[in-house]
Amino acid sequence: MLILGNGRVITRDAKEPFLENGAVVLDGNTIQQVGPLEEMKKAYPEAEFIDARGGLIMPAFINVHEHIYSSFARGLSINGYNPKGFLDILDGMWWTVDRNLTLHDTYLSAMATYIECIKNGVTTVFDHHASFGSVKGSLFEIEKAAKETGVRSCLCYEISDRDGKEKAKEAVMENAEFIRYALKDETDMIAAMMGMHAQFTISDETMELAAANKPDEVGYHIHVAEGIEDLHHCLKTYGKRIVDRLMDCKILGEKTLLGHCIYINPHEMDLIKETDTMVVHNPESNMGNACGCPPTMELVHRGILTGLGTDGYTHDMMESFKAANVLHKHHLCDPNTAWTEVPQMLFEGNAKIAGRYFKKELGVLKKGAAADVIIVNYDPLTPMHAGNINGHLVFGITGHDVTTTVANGKVLMKDRKLTEIDEAKVMADCRQAATGLAKRINNR
Incomplete structure (x- = not known):
């Protein structure tokens, strides 16, 4: 099991849209529970823990x-x-x-x-x-x-x-x-x-x-x-x-x-x-x-x-x-x-x-939904609550503020470092292929 916690949780679940200091518990490719940080850590003491360091925890x-x-x-x-x-x-x-x-x-x-x-x-x-x-x-x-x-x-x-x-x-x-x-x-x-x-x-x-x-x-x-x-x-x-x-x-x-x-x-x-x-x-x-x-x-x-x-x-x-x-x-x-x-x-x-194309519920943090979760590095300057989430997002963050990405329960990026693939090797291959494409186009 995996817990992402110690951050402000934006769930996109109307029943409980925002937790000031919360955590999301993942069991395989599914969200097991969402709740206050200390309660989740106490309920799942053996789970691996990823610290959001006060950032935002959101659906991917x-x-x-x-x-x-x-x-x-x-x-x-x-x-x-x-x-x-x-x-x-x-x-x-x-x-x-x-x-x-x-x-x-x-x-x-x-x-x-x-x-x-x-x-x-x-x-x-x-x-x-x-x-x-x-x-x-x-x-x-x-x-x-x-x-x-x-x-x-x-x-x-x-x-x-x-x-x-x-x-x-x-x-x-x-x-x-x-x-x-x-x-x-x-x-x-x-x-x-x-x-x-x-x-x-x-x-x-x-x-x-x-x-x-x-x-x-x-x-x-x-x-x-x-x-x-x-x-x-x-x-x-x-x-x-x-x-x-x-x-x-x-x-x-x-x-x-x-x-x-x-x-x-x-x-x-x-x-x-x-x-x-x-x-x-x-x-x-x-x-x-x-x-x-x-x-x-x-x-x-x-x-x-x-x-x-x-x-x-x-x-x-x-x-x-x-x-x-x-x-x-x-x-x-x-x-x-x-x-x-x-x-x-x-x-x-x-x-x-x-x-309409995937079985598991996406875009929300709640029990039974897909374990697709991100952590965003954002420390709000002004008060943040359920009623002003979108205002904070549109003026406060970009995609490059994402520090951790989890998809289908698998950690794909942690602290801005990809965990599953060799990014430098792939990008080197891409640069070579892109150069070849440009030459073919302009020499045609």
Whole structure:
């Protein structure tokens, strides 16, 4: 057994949201008990003890929209890349990167991402992968990295016709094979979805192929109306709005996750709500790509299950929390907005989204929930209590303040040092692979 204690415990459990000096007791991969420090130490005297040293003890973070394949793009300069809009960004940067990835690059990209996730306190990731240079086996390379690092992962491959019908078919089959594999997994650490890029790169024929190879147990993970070009394409090509097309293709549903949803209207929101489809907001990516600000606050107010992701822009969920908080205030010219909606997305929405794919309850510290816990180095300057937790978090911490990360009962990082893998060796391998990728891209 393991006790993490001597800190302020933020449980995200409405029955007892905050303990001034508490502890969390882990029994294998499950939380056994949460309570006052001295009571827990007395009840479990033989348990190993990790001292939070007065910091915060919290549920580990969940990221419901990642792009592992983008890891090696950090600092990458591509000859002739001078984007004038979102489509130029996609083709000039991201599709260029993914077309040049080898399977080993994919594996190392996953290792690099998972290392950063652990160091930022993220233990559950929903990834949306693309590597059209090497499609077959790519999800299994990511899953290999997930197992080695200990990060819970829901994976999919980005189906698209952008590189032709054969590549699109390969993408469908990669999803189908991995879904079959994941559905047999009994660890509750791996799940799968049928991934899709966006409707403007997917023909009806490919939509039908994906549907024919998707088991009922899983849904789709697809970008929706990220750029205005996506909407214009759908109106011009199909005479309907994007969510209407997805509805007609039977893509919407409680297991389906829609990324972005910037250019959707109230009618489309009604369809999303009626079908209990999930949405994930990625604020920094939307701003960085100059795509616009989605009507996320309205989605939350309508009761649509909405989560927070990073789109690969960062692996620090607190960074995205901060960005979303100010984005919607700025966009709506309302200083009162986003105070409750954004933390609801991050701490409740993400947990509920994960709950549709993983059996054990995530995102909360209470008996029976998953043993996913982090310790954050934070000594509040002002009083901290159950009513002002989120204010302390948004203004007081970043992911780099995480000192200890526990996932599925396993200590992955302690005192900022990874315990399960040789970080220096992995990062050296990643640097070598990233250099090779950059040379291939610029010598093509």
